[in-house]
Amino acid sequence: xxxxxxxxxxxxxxxxxxxxxxxxxxxxxxxxxxxxxxxxxxxxxxxxxxxxxxxxxxxxxxxxxxxxxxxxxxxxxxxxxxxxxxxxxxxxxxxxxxxxxxxxxxxxxxxxxxxxxxxxxxxxxxxxxxxxxxxxxxxxxxxxxxxxxxxxxxxxxxxxxxxxxxxxxxxxxxxxxxxxxxxxxxxxxxxxxxxxxxxxxxxxxxxxxxxxxxxxxxxxxxxxxxxxxxxxxxxxxxxxxxxxxxxxxxxxxxxxxxxxxxxxxxxxxxxxxxxxxxxxxxxxxxxxxxxxxxxxxxxxxxxxxxxxxxxxxxxxxxxxxxxxxxxxxxxxxxxxxxxxxxxxxxxxxxxxxxxxxxxxxxxxxxxxxxxxxxxxxxxxxxxxxxxxxxxxxxxxxxxxxxxxxxxxxxxxxxxxxxxxxxxxxxxxxxxxx
Numbered sequence: 001x002x003x004x005x006x007x008x009x010x011x012x013x014x015x016x017x018x019x020x021x022x023x024x025x026x027x028x029x030x031x032x033x034x035x036x037x038x039x040x041x042x043x044x045x046x047x048x049x050x051x052x053x054x055x056x057x058x059x060x061x062x063x064x065x066x067x068x069x070x071x072x073x074x075x076x077x078x079x080x081x082x083x084x085x086x087x088x089x090x091x092x093x094x095x096x097x098x099x100x101x102x103x104x105x106x107x108x109x110x111x112x113x114x115x116x117x118x119x120x121x122x123x124x125x126x127x128x129x130x131x132x133x134x135x136x137x138x139x140x141x142x143x144x145x146x147x148x149x150x151x152x153x154x155x156x157x158x159x160x161x162x163x164x165x166x167x168x169x170x171x172x173x174x175x176x177x178x179x180x181x182x183x184x185x186x187x188x189x190x191x192x193x194x195x196x197x198x199x200x201x202x203x204x205x206x207x208x209x210x211x212x213x214x215x216x217x218x219x220x221x222x223x224x225x226x227x228x229x230x231x232x233x234x235x236x237x238x239x240x241x242x243x244x245x246x247x248x249x250x251x252x253x254x255x256x257x258x259x260x261x262x263x264x265x266x267x268x269x270x271x272x273x274x275x276x277x278x279x280x281x282x283x284x285x286x287x288x289x290x291x292x293x294x295x296x297x298x299x300x301x302x303x304x305x306x307x308x309x310x311x312x313x314x315x316x317x318x319x320x321x322x323x324x325x326x327x328x329x330x331x332x333x334x335x336x337x338x339x340x341x342x343x344x345x346x347x348x349x350x351x352x353x354x355x356x357x358x359x360x361x362x363x364x365x366x367x368x369x370x371x372x373x374x375x376x377x378x379x380x381x382x383x384x385x386x387x388x389x390x391x392x393x394x395x396x397x398x399x400x401x402x403x404x405x406x407x408x409x410x411x412x413x414x415x416x417x418x419x420x421x422x423x424x425x426x427x428x429x430x431x432x433x
Contacts, residue, residue: 066393226265379402
């Protein structure tokens with residue numbers, strides 16, 4: 001049996017595997033070939049099926065990241081990469097992968113401002129912004145602002161806004177790392193405009209307002225609005241976090257960049273991969289002189305984004321509605337109809353599937369406390385790990401002893417892929433029970 005197993009060099013000459021070497025590289029293909037050969041030696045695969053087995057073991061791409069279907073009901077799931085890019089943004093990334101005019105004026109042949117068309121699109125999306133700059137994530141935007149405007153000086157911030165932004169990163173630690181000093185005012189639940197006014201002095205770099213992210217304080221509370229702070233004689237920097245550029249009817253309490261700037265903010269920082277629905281990046285919008293100072297700061301070079309991010313950002317801003325925007329405004333009745341149709345099809349295939357009402361959330365620190373009516377497929381709990389590890393990974397959530405596949409963040413065109421993943425998982429689930 002062992003002598004009949006095809007040699008590695010012979011298998012790599014097989015036309016389909018040779019084409020895979022061109023697409024994926026020799027290393028990945030050799031790994032798949034050796035695994036297929038080992039299975040043949042063990043007798044679990046017929047010798048004549050070694051090439052087909054190797055082909056089946058090949059990854060979809062040379063990268064280690066696997067695309068998944070987000071059926072968690074969290075639109076911007078940090079562990080799943082937050083906002084999925086639109087088709088327009090993906091196409092823009094593909095076109096920008098080769099040489100581009102990212103810093104070249106093709107008309108004159110001389111160097112031009114990096115990402116100028118993306119910055120113009122960003123300004124058009126936020127009319128109140130005098131200028132815009134982009135860095136590599138939301139935390140970097142705040143770090144650049146603090147370094148350029150307040151290194152060695154004070155940043156005045158409410159105690160109720162000293163948040164942790166995820167994965168153990170805390171706002172106070174982030175700001176202090178820039179060389180700024182924090183001047184905390186007010187209390188956890190109540191901070192008045194007078195508290196800020198009393199703290200402003202010659203050593204003040206700026207006043208900072210921070211989005212509360214994933215929590216809310218209710219009851220006996222008070223917070224100052226930007227309009228209350230704009231006349232203090234120092235810049236007001238607002239970290240809106242979630243990247244909403246303009247008001248959204250589904251999220252009336254969510255701060256947006258344009259409104260904050262019109263209220264008197266000198267600078268707004270935000271993330272690009274949240275409610276904007278674009279790539280990971282940090283947005284800085286505001287007064288032209290401040291943004292120019294930030295863009296010229298030496299740290300800006302270390303935080304700058306690459307051409308792929310700029311391409312995706314511009315296409316997000318100028319292209320059709322993003323998957324995040326579509327999920328946010330999805331019709332609950334249509335979601336229920338999709339769930340019913342999928343449940344009927346899967347039930348006919350012998351799957352214990354039921355359509356159920358569900359509640360989705362925004363995620364990514366946006367819309368804290370906001371729930372979005374949704375619909376889901378309800379499956380037996382053992383489906384959850386099998387679906388996560390399937391050919392097309394599907395990530396749902398566990399609730400009341402069932403595996404729920406919420407459809408709000410699943411595009412309708414992925415319904416058949418979702419159903420096929422469930423059908424493929426059925427055999428493994430039934431084998432376990």
